[in-house]
Amino acid sequence: MNSMAPTFANWLDLFLHFASLSLLAVGGAITTAPDMHRYLVGEQHWLSDPQFSSSIALSQAAPGPNVLFVALLGWNVGLNAGGGPAAGWMAWAMALLGVLVTLVAIMLPSSILTYTATQWGHRNRELRAVRAFKTGMAPIVIALLIATGWLLSATHNEAARDWPLWLLTLCATLLVWRTKLHLLWMIGAGAVVGALGWV
Amino acid sequence: MTDPRTTVTDLAPRRPHSKTDLFLSFTVLALQGFGGVLAVVQRELVEKKRWMTREQFVEDWAVAQIMPGPNVVNLSLMIGGRYFGLPGALAALAGMLAAPLVLVLLLAALYGSVADTAAAQGALKGMGAVAAGLITATGIKLIAALDKNAMGLWVCIGLAAITFVAIALLRLPLAWVLLVVGGGACLWAYRVLGRPGAGAQA
Numbered sequence: 001m002n003s004m005a006p007t008f009a010n011w012l013d014l015f016l017h018f019a020s021l022s023l024l025a026v027g028g029a030i031t032t033a034p035d036m037h038r039y040l041v042g043e044q045h046w047l048s049d050p051q052f053s054s055s056i057a058l059s060q061a062a063p064g065p066n067v068l069f070v071a072l073l074g075w076n077v078g079l080n081a082g083g084g085p086a087a088g089w090m091a092w093a094m095a096l097l098g099v100l101v102t103l104v105a106i107m108l109p110s111s112i113l114t115y116t117a118t119q120w121g122h123r124n125r126e127l128r129a130v131r132a133f134k135t136g137m138a139p140i141v142i143a144l145l146i147a148t149g150w151l152l153s154a155t156h157n158e159a160a161r162d163w164p165l166w167l168l169t170l171c172a173t174l175l176v177w178r179t180k181l182h183l184l185w186m187i188g189a190g191a192v193v194g195a196l197g198w199v
Numbered sequence: 200m201t202d203p204r205t206t207v208t209d210l211a212p213r214r215p216h217s218k219t220d221l222f223l224s225f226t227v228l229a230l231q232g233f234g235g236v237l238a239v240v241q242r243e244l245v246e247k248k249r250w251m252t253r254e255q256f257v258e259d260w261a262v263a264q265i266m267p268g269p270n271v272v273n274l275s276l277m278i279g280g281r282y283f284g285l286p287g288a289l290a291a292l293a294g295m296l297a298a299p300l301v302l303v304l305l306l307a308a309l310y311g312s313v314a315d316t317a318a319a320q321g322a323l324k325g326m327g328a329v330a331a332g333l334i335t336a337t338g339i340k341l342i343a344a345l346d347k348n349a350m351g352l353w354v355c356i357g358l359a360a361i362t363f364v365a366i367a368l369l370r371l372p373l374a375w376v377l378l379v380v381g382g383g384a385c386l387w388a389y390r391v392l393g394r395p396g397a398g399a400q401a
Contacts, residue, residue, distance in 0.1 A: 022267060022268055023267045023268075024267060025267050025268055025269065026265065026266075026267050026373065026374055026377070028264075028269060028270050029268070029269040031373065055307075057323065058303065058306055058307055059303055060323075060327065060330075061233070061306070061323050061326060062233075062299065062302055062303040062306050063229065063230045063231060063232050063233050063299055063302065064229045064230070064232055064236065064295070064296070064298070064299020064300070064302065064303065065229065065232070065235075065236050065269060065271040065272060065295060065296065065299065066235055066269070066271075067269035067271070067272060068296075068299060068300060068303045071300055071303065071304070072303060072304075072307055075304060075307055076307075099300075099304070103296075103300075106268075106269070107268065107269065107272055109267075109268075110266065110267045110268020110269070110272075110273070111268060111272065111273070111276055111292075113266065113267065113268070114262075114263070114266040114267075114268055114273045114276055114277070115276050115277075115280060115285070115288060117266060118262055118266075118276070118277045118280070119280065121262065122281065128389060128392050128393060129389065131349075131388075131392055132385050132386075132388040132389035132392050133261075133262075133385050133388075134258040134261060134262070135348055135349050135350060135385075135388035135391075135392065136350070136381065136384035136385035136386070136387060136388035136389075137261035137262075137264075137265065137381055137384065137385065138257045138258065138261055138344065138345060138348055138355070139345055139348070139350075139354075139355035139356070139358040139359040139362070139384065140261070140358060140359070140362050140376075140377070140380060140381045140384060141257065141260055141261045141264050142257065142338050142341045142342060142344075142345065142359055143338070143358070143359035143360070143361075143362035143363045143366070144264065144338075144362060144366060144373075145237070145334055145335070145337055145338030145341070146334075146335055146338035146339065146359075146363055146367075147362070147363050147366040147367035148334050148338075149331045149332065149333075149334040149335030149336075149338065150331075150335070150363075150367040151366075151367055152327065152330065152331035152334070153328070153331045154367070156328075165324065165325075165328045166328075168325065168328040168329060168332070169328045169329070169331045169332040169335070170332065171332065172328070172329040172330075172331070172332025172333060172336070173332040173333075173335045173336045173339070174332075174336075175332075175336075176238065176242075176332065176333050176336030176337070176340075177336040177339050177340060180246075183231055183238060183239060183242060183333060184231055186329050186332075186333070187233045187326055187329050187330070187333075189325075189329070190322075190325035190326045190327075190328060190329030190330075191322040191325050191326050192322075192325070193325045194321040194322045194323065194324045194325020194326065194328075195318040195319070195321050195322040195325070196318075196321070197317065197318075197321050199321070199324060199325050199328060
């Protein structure tokens with residue numbers, strides 16, 4: 001990537017763009033990933049396509065909230081801006097600045113809104129409208145969870161090739177549902193089975 | 200600021216002792232969350248620590264999902280804020296993010312050396328398949344929470360089925376599904392709750 005020195009205005013632009021996405025991210029930060037791609041890769045050329053994809057894949061593989069893919073995008077933007085890993089400590093410092101800018105921007109506006117709104121909702125939890133909201137939304141969000149599991153499996157859509165993956169998902173579903181087996185054992189087993197090339 | 204002692208603890212058997220307890224508990228559960236933290240939050244906070252009931256968890260998750268921003272971040276803010284106000288919200292959020300952030304950055308710095316091996320890619324794929332199962336199972340387990348829903352179990356199952364078909368099979372945009380199906384459900388719930396004899400415990 002080009003290593004043009006980013007100006008203060010560039011960082012501010014990045015911050016403001018992610019801050020506005022924060023308020024649009026209904027259903028999770030990942031729903032704004034297509035727009036981040038358009039902005040970072042297509043419009044500003046701050047990231048390469050493979051860097052964008054690997055940021056998302058890595059954050060899925062690591063433990064923790066999925067929103068950390070945003071931190072990795074910021075990391076790579078900063079690293080590129082600082083001249084890449086070869087450029088030494090200056091590039092790493094820029095990478096950390098990138099993490100700070102993107103992560104704070106994606107969380108701050110939505111967090112202020114959520115915190116204020118839920119405190120209000122909690123004080124007024126006996127209101128009929130507040131109770132109706134929680135009662136009405138409960139079945140919807142449960143269905144969304146099951147749909148998410150479905151969609152994650154549906155990216156592998158060739159029955160002849162992907163049936164072992166589906167079987168693995170089915171086993172994990174049954175084990176979590178019916179047993180108290182620790183979740184980490186299951187993730188670990190998935191990693192081993194995958195590394196051995198069985199799925 | 201709400202008084203922490205008159206809130207969720209009326210119903211849930213236990214509560215966090217301190218902000219440090221919140222921070223550490225959220226760190227521990229965040230570090231177990233491969234492919235999403237939600238399954239772990241349910242397992243740890245509802246089943247093991249019993250800070251909240253299944254019904255409370257579904258209610259909170261509904262709000263966290265509707266509000267803009269990362270869902271799990273919203274959920275941490277809500278749970279932490281309920282017990283210890285703003286400092287509690289920040290403690291829970293910090294616990295959820297700090298350790299995983301360090302890990303993911305280390306992983307990114309090391310990634311180049313293993314990215315191309317078939318074993319690493321296979322392991323990612325296997326973990327992804329398991330993670331899909333964890334999320335599905337969490338949803339299935341929470342269906343039991345609908346038993347106490349004021350709209351009645353069958354209305355709930357109908358709404359859930361419509362939502363699943365719209366999102367998973369028809370791939371309709373989330374915002375529209377929430378607006379139409381969710382909005383309709385809330386209006387229906389408002390009507391049901393207004394009936395004489397509808398309990399205060401929704």
